[in-house]
Amino acid sequence: MKLHEYQSKFLFAEYGIPIPQGKVATTAEEAYAIAKALGGLVVVKAQVHVGGRGKAGGVQVARDADDARRHAQRILGMDIKGLKVERVLVDPGADIQQEIYLAITNDRGAGKPLVMASMEGGMDIEALNRDRPDAIVREHIEPIMGLQDYQMTYIASAMGLPRAHWRSFGKILGGLYQCYSESDAELAEINPLVITGAGDLLAVDGKVIIDDNALFRQPTLTAQRDTSGEPESERRAREAGITYIKLDGQIGCMVNGAGLAMTTMDMTKLYGDADGIGPANFLDIGGGASPEQVAAALRIILSDDNVKCVLFNIFGGITRCDEVAHGILTAYNEVKPVVPMVIRLQGTNAVEGGKIIDEARIPNITSADTLTEAAQLAVAAVKEGA
Amino acid sequence: MSILIDKTARVLVQGITGRQGGFHAKLMMEYGTDVVGGVTPGKGGEWFEGKPVFDTMRLAVEATNADVSLVTVPARFAADAIMEAADAGVKLVICLTEHIPVADMMTVVAFCKRRGARLIGPNCPGVMTPGQAKVGIIPAMVATAGNVGVVSKSGTLTYEVGFAMKNAGIGISTIVGIGGDPVVGTTFVDVLEMFENDPETEKVALLGEIGGSAEIAAADYIKNAMTKPVAAFIAGRSAPPGKRMGHAGAIVDGGEGSAEEKILALEAAGARVAANPEEIPGLLA
Numbered sequence: 001m002k003l004h005e006y007q008s009k010f011l012f013a014e015y016g017i018p019i020p021q022g023k024v025a026t027t028a029e030e031a032y033a034i035a036k037a038l039g040g041l042v043v044v045k046a047q048v049h050v051g052g053r054g055k056a057g058g059v060q061v062a063r064d065a066d067d068a069r070r071h072a073q074r075i076l077g078m079d080i081k082g083l084k085v086e087r088v089l090v091d092p093g094a095d096i097q098q099e100i101y102l103a104i105t106n107d108r109g110a111g112k113p114l115v116m117a118s119m120e121g122g123m124d125i126e127a128l129n130r131d132r133p134d135a136i137v138r139e140h141i142e143p144i145m146g147l148q149d150y151q152m153t154y155i156a157s158a159m160g161l162p163r164a165h166w167r168s169f170g171k172i173l174g175g176l177y178q179c180y181s182e183s184d185a186e187l188a189e190i191n192p193l194v195i196t197g198a199g200d201l202l203a204v205d206g207k208v209i210i211d212d213n214a215l216f217r218q219p220t221l222t223a224q225r226d227t228s229g230e231p232e233s234e235r236r237a238r239e240a241g242i243t244y245i246k247l248d249g250q251i252g253c254m255v256n257g258a259g260l261a262m263t264t265m266d267m268t269k270l271y272g273d274a275d276g277i278g279p280a281n282f283l284d285i286g287g288g289a290s291p292e293q294v295a296a297a298l299r300i301i302l303s304d305d306n307v308k309c310v311l312f313n314i315f316g317g318i319t320r321c322d323e324v325a326h327g328i329l330t331a332y333n334e335v336k337p338v339v340p341m342v343i344r345l346q347g348t349n350a351v352e353g354g355k356i357i358d359e360a361r362i363p364n365i366t367s368a369d370t371l372t373e374a375a376q377l378a379v380a381a382v383k384e385g386a
Numbered sequence: 387m388s389i390l391i392d393k394t395a396r397v398l399v400q401g402i403t404g405r406q407g408g409f410h411a412k413l414m415m416e417y418g419t420d421v422v423g424g425v426t427p428g429k430g431g432e433w434f435e436g437k438p439v440f441d442t443m444r445l446a447v448e449a450t451n452a453d454v455s456l457v458t459v460p461a462r463f464a465a466d467a468i469m470e471a472a473d474a475g476v477k478l479v480i481c482l483t484e485h486i487p488v489a490d491m492m493t494v495v496a497f498c499k500r501r502g503a504r505l506i507g508p509n510c511p512g513v514m515t516p517g518q519a520k521v522g523i524i525p526a527m528v529a530t531a532g533n534v535g536v537v538s539k540s541g542t543l544t545y546e547v548g549f550a551m552k553n554a555g556i557g558i559s560t561i562v563g564i565g566g567d568p569v570v571g572t573t574f575v576d577v578l579e580m581f582e583n584d585p586e587t588e589k590v591a592l593l594g595e596i597g598g599s600a601e602i603a604a605a606d607y608i609k610n611a612m613t614k615p616v617a618a619f620i621a622g623r624s625a626p627p628g629k630r631m632g633h634a635g636a637i638v639d640g641g642e643g644s645a646e647e648k649i650l651a652l653e654a655a656g657a658r659v660a661a662n663p664e665e666i667p668g669l670l671a
Contacts, residue, residue, distance in 0.1 A: 109598065184487055184489050213487045257543065258636060260540065262621040282632065315549075371663070
């Protein structure tokens with residue numbers, strides 16, 4: 001779960017990290033009032049879960065409160081990469097002498113938290129990592145021990161931070177680690193951490209991503225979830241306990257197991273890509289696949305108007321294919337889809353399952369033996385319907 | 387032969403009185419696995435299918451001399467259960483549980499190393515040595531005994547490929563599901579090394595997916611240290627970047643972990659990569 005910039009920075013502040021004293025506005029008038037109270041130069045920043053806000057015109061410097069109102073008026077309601085801006089953060093302008101990058105993230109390969117720090121902050125860290133990897137200091141934290149003082153000194157020294165800032169940098173890094181660890185964050189990033197003209201350190205922008213699997217023990221953070229950027233169908237699926245991700249293709253996929261679901265998508269693309277045909281979604285129905293689950297999943301898939309064919313790919317292991325076949329037919333009778341459906345059952349009782357499907361003699365249902373055949377039939381069905 | 391488990395494995399099931407734990411413990415016993423007992427705190431002294439249930443792993447290991455433990459408890463108790471098993475002296479811990487927080491797994495993996503216990507998973511289907519024993523949920527019908535080792539991040543995709551191999555008359559030495567989480571106890575490289583050193587394994591099938599760099603590390607190992615042929619499939623060619631495809635670890639993040647880069651690395655290392663998993667048996671023949 002991603003936090004917005006303002007949520008991330010307010011969270012940092014709870015851990016003693018200095019942030020600009022800005023506030024959030026949902027209307028231009030609120031932005032005006034905040035800018036007025038702050039006085040002087042302010043920055044109006046769109047709060048959306050997408051990168052590249054600045055380039056899209058979602059971050060503007062305002063010289064006074066009237067100017068802030070004008071900018072807020074324009075930014076609020078703006079569409080940035082398909083997301084509507086509903087809030088802006090109005091921050092006081094900072095006197096920037098130097099921009100630092102500082103982040104703690106999960107290093108999957110090492111299985112340890114990783115601190116990344118660089119004197120070349122402000123820019124896109126992925127680009128820096130690609131073009132000048134030596135400009136980034138990397139230090140692993142032992143999960144059982146936590147961040148140690150000597151590591152903070154090492155990082156400050158190795159990145160070339162002037163000694164005058166070591167003390168305040170240490171406090172910020174310590175606070176960031178505590179924040180990362182107590183929030184179950186996958187990423188806690190300050191970019192940039194600014195050295196001001198007065199010689200202070202200030203977290204001017206922040207980004208926090210929380211591990212979805214830890215949300216059960218993070219009630220305060222969970223309550224901050226902003227679902228406005230989430231497609232309606234994905235929200236409904238999440239509430240039904242089904243993993244569904246909407247894609248751009250025409251073949252709706254219903255599969256048991258995440259790896260097989262991805263593979264099924266890949267097969268539709270393998271055989272359909274030449275004709276511009278591909279998967280309409282990722283969907284993992286999970287184990288069991290009861291008629292209720294299948295019906296719920298089918299409704300979600302069909303809520304996407306792009307779907308011109310539905311492909312079922314079920315590997316029955318402990319689940320029996322004949323039971324799944326009954327489940328699919330029950331769901332079919334309930335939902336009555338008009339698009340063609342291709343059903344491929346493999347594994348335990350696959351022959352019996354296929355027979356049940358065939359004997360139902362539903363005109364828009366075809367059964368297939370192999371995944372290859374199923375994907376090809378689904379691609380052909382989309383081509384025919386086009 | 388096999389790696390990790392064979393018919394001599396003495397297995398405890400943590401969470402044996404739970405619905406999932408009990409169901410799969412029974413199937414494991416029917417398969418021939420030597421399940422010596424189970425652990426559920428508060429249910430010590432009860433019996434499950436003629437096997438004793440204990441309150442703690444320490445009591446269970448003392449009484450049964452078990453060397454393998456299967457963790458089937460819910461996510462919020464699973465990290466603790468793995469550490470309890472490692473602390474009790476079990477040498478192999480296999481964890482099926484999905485949705486364990488990554489922060490917990492980082493601590494758990496470090497602790498298991500310290501205790502000298504090998505952890506497989508979490509979020510994995512387990513390990514099966516066809517004809518001898520299975521620890522986990524891999525269905526008995528997906529494989530027959532043979533000389534191909536299978537290592538995979540995914541459950542049903544593994545069953546699919548195992549079953550296709552069986553239909554093509556290709557047997558399996560051991561199937562290892564390493565799990566689809568970002569931080570796991572045992573990696574592709576660990577398992578490839580075991581297969582390389584197992585005299586009964588002649589070829590290996592590797593089933594990877596998008597996200598992370600475990601397949602890249604596997605490609606390095608195949609290139610530098612492996613003498614046995616490897617056939618591979620990488621799931622997620624059609625997955626968009628920045629989206630988590632079901633498995634917690636299956637996400638292309640910051641341009642890293644794409645199917646293309648993994649396929650290229652594996653091919654450059656000499657592995658034969660299938661565009662379609664149904665081609666795997668052909669690549670192994």
